Amino acid sequence: MPDTEHPLITRYREFSPSSQTIAERARSVFPGGDTRSSAHYGPYPLAIEHARGAVLTDADGHELLDFMNNFTSLIHGHAHPGVVTAVREQVGRGSAYAAPSTSQIELAELIADRVPSIEQLRFTSSGTEGTLMAIRAARAATGRQKLMKMEGGYHGSYEQAEVSLAPLPGLRGELSAPISTAFDASFPDSVLADTVICPYNEPQLARNLIDAHANELAAVIVEPILGSMGMLAATTEFLQTLRDATQRHGIILIFDEVITLRVNSGGAQATHGVTPDMTCMGKIIGGGLPVGGVGGRQELMQLFSPDQEQPVMHASTFSGNALTMTAGLAAMQAYTASEAQRINDLGSRLREGFNQVFQQAGVRGQATGTGSLSNLHFTDRFLHDARDSLDGMIAAGHIPSLLHLTMLRHGVMSATRLMFCTSTAMDESTVDRAVTALAESLSEMRPFIESERPELLI
Numbered sequence: 001m002p003d004t005e006h007p008l009i010t011r012y013r014e015f016s017p018s019s020q021t022i023a024e025r026a027r028s029v030f031p032g033g034d035t036r037s038s039a040h041y042g043p044y045p046l047a048i049e050h051a052r053g054a055v056l057t058d059a060d061g062h063e064l065l066d067f068m069n070n071f072t073s074l075i076h077g078h079a080h081p082g083v084v085t086a087v088r089e090q091v092g093r094g095s096a097y098a099a100p101s102t103s104q105i106e107l108a109e110l111i112a113d114r115v116p117s118i119e120q121l122r123f124t125s126s127g128t129e130g131t132l133m134a135i136r137a138a139r140a141a142t143g144r145q146k147l148m149k150m151e152g153g154y155h156g157s158y159e160q161a162e163v164s165l166a167p168l169p170g171l172r173g174e175l176s177a178p179i180s181t182a183f184d185a186s187f188p189d190s191v192l193a194d195t196v197i198c199p200y201n202e203p204q205l206a207r208n209l210i211d212a213h214a215n216e217l218a219a220v221i222v223e224p225i226l227g228s229m230g231m232l233a234a235t236t237e238f239l240q241t242l243r244d245a246t247q248r249h250g251i252i253l254i255f256d257e258v259i260t261l262r263v264n265s266g267g268a269q270a271t272h273g274v275t276p277d278m279t280c281m282g283k284i285i286g287g288g289l290p291v292g293g294v295g296g297r298q299e300l301m302q303l304f305s306p307d308q309e310q311p312v313m314h315a316s317t318f319s320g321n322a323l324t325m326t327a328g329l330a331a332m333q334a335y336t337a338s339e340a341q342r343i344n345d346l347g348s349r350l351r352e353g354f355n356q357v358f359q360q361a362g363v364r365g366q367a368t369g370t371g372s373l374s375n376l377h378f379t380d381r382f383l384h385d386a387r388d389s390l391d392g393m394i395a396a397g398h399i400p401s402l403l404h405l406t407m408l409r410h411g412v413m414s415a416t417r418l419m420f421c422t423s424t425a426m427d428e429s430t431v432d433r434a435v436t437a438l439a440e441s442l443s444e445m446r447p448f449i450e451s452e453r454p455e456l457l458i
């Protein structure tokens, strides 16, 4: 332990000795002690032993309310009885056939019934693969090369999906023509050159950029809620502008609803009344097992058809996997419109509670979000786009990550970036306990905020 360790980190270590031991063991086989960058945080993550409903149990036996839900994918929390029964029955009948099965078709029919833009779809093994296949289909459909993505948008684990994910001041250029920036040292220059970056929630600027690049753009991809940059919702005007401009130039509009499919049974596109050409999915449609998907109008999806002379290649060993399909079908059947409404209402209650706590504590902060999806920010400025969100994060320094660790000790798990989502395993009392945990955590942190970031106090 370093001599100068922050007292809140020391308290976290004292709280979680078994997780620390597990983390030390993990360091010998995993770089940095983890097999998944997004789930990692310092000094080490809590190791989880088991979970049920909204409750996680860590290696030291603490029970934590799970507002992370595997990055929004567990719409019913953990071990939902319907999903457990379906998976148990299926695993005894085999897990992967490399052949059609009715569970694939049933889940596809349910999704096509609910999501306005989807007439046909393909399952994939991850959301990453879903967005990749959508972009490939768009190139094949248009004969053009470039992709427009939003500044701060995240579409998976490959270079083009991460261009300008974190638009740092000094590197990002003017808002009217953002620069394509690499997220790490692995990005080929060709990918940066093939990606046009659009500012989020700026209809006029988006229209100008689409018009300027129209001849080279195969697709525009957008998240209806900017997830990785702190749950900032697009306006209907912005999405409608993208729809109109892409339609005018024959560019494929892709909605990445990997996260937002949970906010409405028809996805965010149903809420906004804006229908894209293609929709990418993931997370909740797998019932907790690895999954992704891409869907759209039949004529576009035919690009993948084996009947075509030269279909867009889509192989993927685990696509349409029998266990995933069974789990996904059980989960989606149980995710009715009324359950979606109920957990969206719980999300609103959570944000209201969190916002009150910030006010009462005299700390500059706010909860953003839509429906079941929320994020905390240490700023009271209005947050409109990725730049606002990132600038707020940078100005708050280490305070957000210390709050995350402190909330864990107060019994609430969120993502390190302070993303919270509700699940059907929760009720109002679950939400109220999270609000209390924020109040307790800010009160414990107050002396440190006072001495380390006094500008965050009102």
Ligand SMILES: Cc1ncc(COP(=O)(O)O)c(C=O)c1O
Pocket (backbone or CB within 6 Å): 071, 126, 127, 128, 129, 131, 154, 155, 156, 157, 223, 227, 256, 257, 258, 259, 282, 283, 291, 292
């Ligand atoms: C909006 C969005 N698109 C795509 C992905 C990639 O999905 P996966 O992690 O399943 O590959 C994610 C993952 O968090 C996401 O949030």
